[in-house]
Amino acid sequence: MVNPESFVFFEEDEGGQAAKIDVIGSIITIIGESISTYAAVLAIEEEKNRKNNTPNNDVLVSELKEMKEQIQYLTNEIQSLKKNQNRGSPWRL
8 A cells, every 4th residue: 555654755845745646646547557558458369369269150161061961860860760660660759
């Protein structure tokens, strides 16, 4: 914690109180600007990570095609099982 009494640059009668407040204000400004700079750096890093983690459209299309083929296969298997059930097969749904 900053103690205003520790800043003894001027004597009280030479406007020392104003100088102390000015120094404290400058310190607060520096801290605020440092926080702003850090926030800007974090925002840039987050944007880079977001762009790098965006999946490629070709990969998504390929995955969707594979899922479509799997769904079609499972649909055919279910239809086959239903046909076997109608024929009196021991496999029943």
